[in-house]
Amino acid sequence: MINSNxxxxxxxxxxxxxxxxxxxxxxxxxxxxxEDIIRFISAKKNEPEWLLEWRLKGFAAxxxxxFPKWQHFEMPELDLQALSxxxxxxxxxxxxxLDEVDPELLATFAKLGIPxxxxxxLTGVAVDAVFDSVSVATTFKGKLKEMGVIFCSFxxxxxxxxxxxxxxxxxxxxxxxxxxxxxxxxxxSDGSFVYIPKxxxxxxxxxxxxxxxxQNTGQFERTLIxxxxxSYVSYLEGCTAPMRDENQLHAAVVxxxxxxxxxxxxxxVQNWYPGDKDGKGGIYNFVTKRGICKGTASKISWTxxxxxxxxxxxxxSVILQGDHSEGEFYSVAVVRNKxxxxxxxxxxxxxxxxxxxxxxxxxxxxxxxxxxxxLVSVGPRADNARNFTQCDxxxxxxxxxxxxxxxxxxxxxxxxxxxxxxxxxxxxDQIFYxxxxxxxxxxxxxxxxxxxxxxxxNQLPMEFAVEAQKLLSITxxxxxx
Amino acid sequence: xxTIKNLHAEVEGKKILxxxxxxxxxxxxxxxxGPNGSGKSSLASVLxxxxxxxxxxxxxxxxxxxxxxxxxxxRAREGVFLxxxxxxxxxxxxxxxxxxxxxxEIRAYKGLPALEARExxxxxxxxQQLVDFHSNLMNRSLNEGFSGGEKKRNEIFQLxxxxxxxxxxxxxxxxxxxxxxxxxxxxxxxxxDGEKSFVVITHYQRLLEYIIPDFVHVLYNGxxxxxxxxxxxxxxxxxxYDWLKEELHLKESV
Numbered sequence: 001m002i003n004s005n006x007x008x009x010x011x012x013x014x015x016x017x018x019x020x021x022x023x024x025x026x027x028x029x030x031x032x033x034x035e036d037i038i039r040f041i042s043a044k045k046n047e048p049e050w051l052l053e054w055r056l057k058g059f060a061a062x063x064x065x066x067f068p069k070w071q072h073f074e075m076p077e078l079d080l081q082a083l084s085x086x087x088x089x090x091x092x093x094x095x096x097x098l099d100e101v102d103p104e105l106l107a108t109f110a111k112l113g114i115p116x117x118x119x120x121x122l123t124g125v126a127v128d129a130v131f132d133s134v135s136v137a138t139t140f141k142g143k144l145k146e147m148g149v150i151f152c153s154f155x156x157x158x159x160x161x162x163x164x165x166x167x168x169x170x171x172x173x174x175x176x177x178x179x180x181x182x183x184x185x186x187x188x189s190d191g192s193f194v195y196i197p198k199x200x201x202x203x204x205x206x207x208x209x210x211x212x213x214x215q216n217t218g219q220f221e222r223t224l225i226x227x228x229x230x231s232y233v234s235y236l237e238g239c240t241a242p243m244r245d246e247n248q249l250h251a252a253v254v255x256x257x258x259x260x261x262x263x264x265x266x267x268x269v270q271n272w273y274p275g276d277k278d279g280k281g282g283i284y285n286f287v288t289k290r291g292i293c294k295g296t297a298s299k300i301s302w303t304x305x306x307x308x309x310x311x312x313x314x315x316x317s318v319i320l321q322g323d324h325s326e327g328e329f330y331s332v333a334v335v336r337n338k339x340x341x342x343x344x345x346x347x348x349x350x351x352x353x354x355x356x357x358x359x360x361x362x363x364x365x366x367x368x369x370x371x372x373x374x375l376v377s378v379g380p381r382a383d384n385a386r387n388f389t390q391c392d393x394x395x396x397x398x399x400x401x402x403x404x405x406x407x408x409x410x411x412x413x414x415x416x417x418x419x420x421x422x423x424x425x426x427x428x429d430q431i432f433y434x435x436x437x438x439x440x441x442x443x444x445x446x447x448x449x450x451x452x453x454x455x456x457x458n459q460l461p462m463e464f465a466v467e468a469q470k471l472l473s474i475t476x477x478x479x480x481x
Numbered sequence: 482x483x484t485i486k487n488l489h490a491e492v493e494g495k496k497i498l499x500x501x502x503x504x505x506x507x508x509x510x511x512x513x514x515g516p517n518g519s520g521k522s523s524l525a526s527v528l529x530x531x532x533x534x535x536x537x538x539x540x541x542x543x544x545x546x547x548x549x550x551x552x553x554x555x556r557a558r559e560g561v562f563l564x565x566x567x568x569x570x571x572x573x574x575x576x577x578x579x580x581x582x583x584x585x586e587i588r589a590y591k592g593l594p595a596l597e598a599r600e601x602x603x604x605x606x607x608x609q610q611l612v613d614f615h616s617n618l619m620n621r622s623l624n625e626g627f628s629g630g631e632k633k634r635n636e637i638f639q640l641x642x643x644x645x646x647x648x649x650x651x652x653x654x655x656x657x658x659x660x661x662x663x664x665x666x667x668x669x670x671x672x673x674d675g676e677k678s679f680v681v682i683t684h685y686q687r688l689l690e691y692i693i694p695d696f697v698h699v700l701y702n703g704x705x706x707x708x709x710x711x712x713x714x715x716x717x718x719x720x721x722y723d724w725l726k727e728e729l730h731l732k733e734s735v
Contacts, residue, residue: 424572428532433569435553436529436562437583437643438590447582451573451622 029086035059037085038186044086045155048162058175058185065179071313072371072403073340076284078249085187085220150195151206154222157193164195168226172255172290172319180251181288184220188253191221196231205461207236223254227262229295234265236464247310252287260295260322265303267460269468272308279338282310289316293325301328303459305468306341307475315373317346320354327356330456334475335368335400344374349385349415358389361453364400365476371403378415385412391421394452396445396476446473482507482678483647488539490527497523499703500539505647508675512689512714513682515700516722521682522566524700525651529563530556543647558590560646564636564653571623576635579623580605580642587643608641612668630661637668649680654688666691686718699725
């Protein structure tokens with residue numbers, strides 16, 4: 001008979017599927033964080049003076065800041081001087097079509113199952129792939145251009161659309177926001193840029209795949225999405241990394257701006273390398289994501305499925321400035337082995353009649369530790385603001401942890417704020433019941449977990465929902481007996 | 482079909498089954514009765530492979546295969562079905578999705594392809610009618626918020642869907658009112674096809690008015706102390722278990 005402890009041990013031996021690394025000649029800066037390296041990055045990218053100035057301001061802010069202490073985990077020691085802040089595939093030249101991309105790189109993306117080549121155009125997903133620091137290829141550029149949609153690498157946007165970048169860069173996450181945002185401002189390498197013009201409904205999902213490949217690098221990409229009046233865009237990011245013994249830092253910044261009646265849907269399927277069963281290696285995923293609903297009746301919706309990383313630490317947030325604007329946060333965070341997640345959201349109700357909805361589903365297995373941390377704040381002007389929060393935790397096994405830290409601040413008497421929370425455990429009774437119907441324990445867990453996260457996965461574009469479902473099954477394989 | 486030889490089992494070091502012998506042939510209906518704590522439900526759990534029971538002695542053969550060597554899911558796939566005394570609630574998993582998964586797992590084990598959605602739905606409809614199961618329960622989460630009666634009917638519906646060779650009904654009648662009892666029993670009777678065998682575990686003779694057993698066994702203190710036909714159940718109803726216990730003690734003291 002299967003012993004649950006054995007199976008819990010089993011899970012640890014399950015290997016990370018995307019743990020390969022690719023041998024490509026890299027153009028890498030020497031390790032170290034200083035003004036010279038910032039000037040080097042800026043020069044490499046042929047940036048205008050104002051951007052270099054902004055980076056240097058970010059660096060100045062960074063130097064004055066300290067690492068936070070309020071998080072629900074022990075802050076790992078980070079030697080930021082030991083990292084290299086620039087790594088790029090050497091062959092990077094001006095690429096006009098996919099045919100010119102290094103075949104090794106294409107092979108890597110093929111392994112990841114990214115629909116990079118145009119043959120997979122049927123899936124209707126436009127992809128921008130970021131390999132270490134540099135954006136490699138953007139598909140469907142032509143088609144999007146016809147509609148006036150700009151979807152390109154951040155570096156390209158700086159060259160081609162400097163006015164837009166200058167206007168919005170740092171407008172939602174300033175360079176002084178927090179230590180990692182300041183670091184990102186100083187050394188950010190590349191990322192994606194999206195602009196949806198007035199009245200345009202972006203006809204396809206826009207998607208970015210991030211891949212950390214080189215050793216001893218951090219990844220500091222920056223994403224900026226602007227949806228102008230009456231526009232709509234759905235954007236998805238996916239991430240993987242090779243298996244390495246040492247930890248790697250990923251400190252990205254994402255800024256979203258929604259103008260009047262605009263809607264941005266931002267989905268993340270995060271599967272960075274989580275480290276091994278003893279917690280060795282893995283990515284530190286310290287990301288700042290924030291959106292602002294600037295215009296009346298605009299809407300921003302975050303959906304995240306977080307299964308990877310040694311530590312996931314992020315709070316995708318929404319500032320509801322426009323009257324009747326709406327913010328949503330749907331999250332599934334899974335931890336197992338010794339993974340840690342301290343994640344949640346912040347919703348700031350500023351405008352009148354603003355609404356928000358938070359659905360958080362935490363799953364803890366092995367010796368994983370999962371925390372939901374959330375803030376719902378209602379300002380004095382936000383008459384009739386409404387919030388609904390649901391915060392569920394699912395425990396698998398006896399050694400994992402789950403914590404909830406909800407903060408509510410209301411300065412308006414007309415606000416209505418609801419908070420619901422549940423904690424449940426996949427019980428032996430449930431497993432035996434389904435075993436007795438011919439379903440083995442792994443399938444049983446997958447079935448129960450998929451039922452549990454359905455509400456969140458339903459928010460993802462269909463093909464990614466299927467992918468996320470598979471990812472969850474793989475992640476939790478063998479987690480109970 | 483099923484042969485139980487000198488089966489001993491314990492739970493947390495406590496001896497529960499103390500030498501069960503039982504032979505069940507194709508198409509037979511066996512009732513197991515007995516006072517509280519005699520080991521009836523334990524026998525069902527051991528046959529289904531529940532984790533916390535340890536078999537210390539004896540053998541169980543099912544169609545020539547050693548049942549005790551198999552994982553619970555394989556026992557189910559081989560054709561052993563347990564209708565639970567307390568069916569478990571599984572939030573978020575729809576009844577329909579659960580049944581489809583179960584059915585296809587069993588089919589895969591037998592080397593059969595998964596059922597097409599249309600065939601599956603056809604089968605579902607047919608069996609729903611057979612055991613009088615409400616279709617509005619199909620899309621609900623498995624047993625979640627079901628009444629006691631609905632849960633028991635769901636067990637019988639699953640039995641109809643999965644079509645096992647041996648069905649063990651563990652106190653399926655407990656907590657049912659007379660109407661629900663009739664519906665559940667009718668369902669079971671419709672599933673008697675001369676092929677399937679049944680073990681009905683019950684406290685009360687009442688159920689056996691609807692489901693007529695071929696054999697009645699009395700389980701007491703971990704052993705079968707008497708076997709008879711349906712008349713035995715009537716006698717137990719009338720006289721209780723004490724006379725049997727006395728008979729047993731007399732025998733043992735001789």
